[in-house]
Structures are given as C-alpha cells and as structure tokens.
Amino acid sequence: MTATHAGRPVYLDNAATTAVDPRVAAVMAAYLTEEGVYGNPSSTAHAFGREAARCIEVARAEVAALMSAEPGEIVFTSGATEASNLAILGTARANADRRRHLVTARTEHRATLDPMRRLEKEGFAVTWLTPDREGRLDARDVRAALRPDTLLVSIMHVNNETGVVQDVAAIGAVCRAAGVLFHCDLAQGVGKLPTAFAGLIDFGSFTAHKFHGPKGIGALYVAAAARPWLAPIMFGGGQERGLRSGTLATHQIAGFGRACALVRVEAGSDAVRMEALRAALWRSLADLPDVHLNSPLEGGSPAILNVSFEGVEGESLVSALPEIAISTGSACSSATAEPSYVLRALGRSAELAQSSLRFSLGRFTSETDIARAGEAVKHAVTRLRSVAP
Numbered sequence: 567m568t569a570t571h572a573g574r575p576v577y578l579d580n581a582a583t584t585a586v587d588p589r590v591a592a593v594m595a596a597y598l599t600e601e602g603v604y605g606n607p608s609s610t611a612h613a614f615g616r617e618a619a620r621c622i623e624v625a626r627a628e629v630a631a632l633m634s635a636e637p638g639e640i641v642f643t644s645g646a647t648e649a650s651n652l653a654i655l656g657t658a659r660a661n662a663d664r665r666r667h668l669v670t671a672r673t674e675h676r677a678t679l680d681p682m683r684r685l686e687k688e689g690f691a692v693t694w695l696t697p698d699r700e701g702r703l704d705a706r707d708v709r710a711a712l713r714p715d716t717l718l719v720s721i722m723h724v725n726n727e728t729g730v731v732q733d734v735a736a737i738g739a740v741c742r743a744a745g746v747l748f749h750c751d752l753a754q755g756v757g758k759l760p761t762a763f764a765g766l767i768d769f770g771s772f773t774a775h776k777f778h779g780p781k782g783i784g785a786l787y788v789a790a791a792a793r794p795w796l797a798p799i800m801f802g803g804g805q806e807r808g809l810r811s812g813t814l815a816t817h818q819i820a821g822f823g824r825a826c827a828l829v830r831v832e833a834g835s836d837a838v839r840m841e842a843l844r845a846a847l848w849r850s851l852a853d854l855p856d857v858h859l860n861s862p863l864e865g866g867s868p869a870i871l872n873v874s875f876e877g878v879e880g881e882s883l884v885s886a887l888p889e890i891a892i893s894t895g896s897a898c899s900s901a902t903a904e905p906s907y908v909l910r911a912l913g914r915s916a917e918l919a920q921s922s923l924r925f926s927l928g929r930f931t932s933e934t935d936i937a938r939a940g941e942a943v944k945h946a947v948t949r950l951r952s953v954a955p
C-alpha cells in the first residue's frame with residue numbers, strides 16, 4: 567500500500583515542520599487576491615501599496631521580536647540559504663582588501679559550507695572546525711582558530727541532522743572579544759529553543775517553513791553595528807535598504823510574521839510536547855538491538871531524533887516505510903548516495919552513517935503518529951535484517 571492509498575502518511579521528515587499552520591495560511595490569503603491587499607509594497611503612492619508596506623513592517627517587528635532585535639535590523643530574503651549567502655559572501659567580498667580568513671565547522675548546513683567553498687576558490691582562507699563526538703564545538707577551539715585577518719565566524723545554532731545545540735553565547739563572546747564578526751544559522755532553532763541572540767551575534771539566518779510558515783521566505787538579522795561590514799550580493803531596485811533588491815513578497819512576509827507571532831506565544835508548550843514525544847519514540851526504537859543514538863537525549867533540539875540501525879541501509883529503510891514520510895538526514899544532500907557528512911564528522915563509520923534515519927517533529931506531531939512510526943520502523947528493521955545476507 568502506498569502512502570497516498572493509506573491516507574495521510576505520518577510526517578516525520580522536514581514536512582513535519584513545513585506544514586503551514588492554518589492560522590498562517592489564513593493571513594497569507596488576504597494578501598493575494600483582488601478582494602485582498604495585493605499592492606506592491608514599494609508603490610507607496612497608492613493606498614494599496616501603503617497597506618502592503620504596513621503589513622510588511624508589522625511582520626518585520628514580529629521577526630525582530632524573536633531575536634530581541636530592532637525591526638530595522640531585519641532584511642527579508644527567500645530563506646536561510648539566501649540569508650547565509652548574503653552574510654558570508656556579502657561580508658567577505660566587502661572586506662577582501664582587509665581580512666581574508668573565515669572560520670566555520672564541517673557540520674554546518676550546505677547553505678554555509680558551499681559559500682565558504684566558493685570563497686576558498688576566490689582566494690579566501692577558511693578554517694574548518696571538527697566538533698567532538700557529541701557534535702559540540704568548544705568556544706576555545708573557535709578562539710584558537712582566529713587570526714589577525716579573521717573576518718567572520720559562521721557556526722549554526724541547532725544542527726539540522728542531529729539536533730545538537732551549540733553554545734551561541736560563548737562563541738559570540740569569543741568573537742566579540744576578538745573583534746570578529748559572528749554569523750549564526752538559526753533556521754533549526756526558531757520555534758524549538760529560545761533565540762533572543764541580539765547583542766551576541768552579528769548576523770542570523772531564518773527560514774519560515776521550519777516553524778510552520780510558508781516556504782520561500784526568510785530573513786537575515788543584521789545587527790546595526792555590523793551593517794557597515796556588509797555589502798549586497800544582489801542588485802536592482804534597492805529594497806531592504808539596499809541589502810536585498812527585489813519586490814517584497816507581501817503574502818509570504820505576512821505569513822512569516824504570523825508564524826513568528828505564534829512561535830512567541832506557543833513555542834514553549836510546543837517544545838515540551840515535542841520533547842515528550844521524542845523521548846517516547848526513542849524508548850520505542852531502543853527495544854531493537856544494535857541501534858545507535860546520534861542525537862543528544864538531553865539539551866538537544868526537541869524536534870530531532872537521529873538514529874542509526876546497524877546492518878540496515880537508511881535508504882532501504884525509507885523505501886520499506888511508505889506510510890511514514892521520513893528521511894535519512896539532510897534532505898538537501900540525500901539526492902546523493904553519500905553517507906551523511908555530519909555523522910562522518912562526528913566520527914561515525916561510513917556504514918553507521920549510511921544506516922541512519924532522522925525523525926523530525928513539529929507542532930502537529932501526535933502521540934498516534936509516534937506510536938505508529940515506532941512500530942513500523944521496528945517491524946521494517948527486523949524484516950530487513952532477517953533478509954540481509
């Protein structure tokens with residue numbers, strides 16, 4: 567039976583968090599149709615345009631509130647990928663005559679790794695830090711990597727494959743003391759953990775669909791003091807104070823703002839519920855012999871559980887579970903058959919890295935979902951192991 571015939575699959579991949587909250591969708595619809603507010607927010611000569619511009623400023627304040635930042639420090643982008651590209655490429659190219667060294671970790675998202683690799687090709691030097699076996703970076707290792715010509719450190723808040731949380735405050739303090747810029751990818755933190763990092767970081771990347779907002783919209787937090795270090799990477803109409811040209815997507819931004827407002831009110835209770843469900847899922851899977859936990863049981867993201875099942879290919883397991891929407895790790899790199907580079911950087915063998923599943927939980931994940939998934943995975947692992955050569 568395929569997922570579609572079985573009715574709604576249990577969403578435990580990224581889709582667990584990318585289902586748009588109906589309260590968000592309702593706000594978005596009001597900015598699309600002829601009955602709604604569809605004016606161009608840059609066309610402030612019309613009442614319609616002014617109404618759209620007002621909606622964008624309301625949303626900007628909602629995003630800023632998640633950071634305890636000022637609305638003027640938020641630059642709307644198409645998501646965290648663009649936000650991280652802007653922070654990394656935008657600071658490097660603007661300061662290439664002065665500072666040509668950057669620091670990041672091997673376990674970052676591709677949206678950070680690939681701009682860094684691009685900069686290496688352009689003649690910048692990048693130091694690639696390796697975390698400990700639990701996936702954590704020591705702020706002292708960040709300090710040890712700094713050079714007189716270091717421009718930027720880019721370290722994520724919460725890892726998207728394992729849920730490991732980095733000490734943003736400690737790393738921020740190291741950067742501040744050394745006069746080095748600090749970019750933090752906040753995509754996986756928002757909605758799961760507190761992210762009031764204003765004053766601790768210089769740049770922060772957001773994407774709305776990781777917390778029940780729409781896909782294709784996000785933001786870069788640019789601390790007012792860091793603004794002079796940043797140059798745009800896109801050119802055109804000069805929107806977003808010149809940092810991101812292009813017509814603003816009013817309906818997307820309205821939905822993003824509403825999703826942020828819901829996070830402000832509900833993230834605390836969402837996190838408590840997800841934490842309990844995640845623990846229940848792990849208790850269920852730990853019944854199986856030879857399973858390895860790749861996520862911290864305490865202190866990690868309540869929304870991510872990464873587990874390796876010895877002797878079973880992750881991809882085979884995904885295929886054996888049509889009623890569960892689940893992935894083997896990062897959706898962005900699972901098109902390739904390579905074992906997860908994140909798990910490899912934590913010292914897992916290629917074999918164990920290739921036999922992993924990443925369970926993602928969201929606001930709408932239920933106890934029934936978790937119970938069904940636990941049973942289905944145990945059944946599939948047992949069956950696949952029994953037919954393995």
Ligand SMILES: *Cc1c(COP(=O)(O)O)cnc(C)c1O
Nearest residue numbers: 645646647675677726753754773
């Ligand atoms: C999803 C994600 C991104 C990319 O977000 P987009 O919406 O695809 O731009 C970046 N970093 C992390 C940690 C993510 O989880």
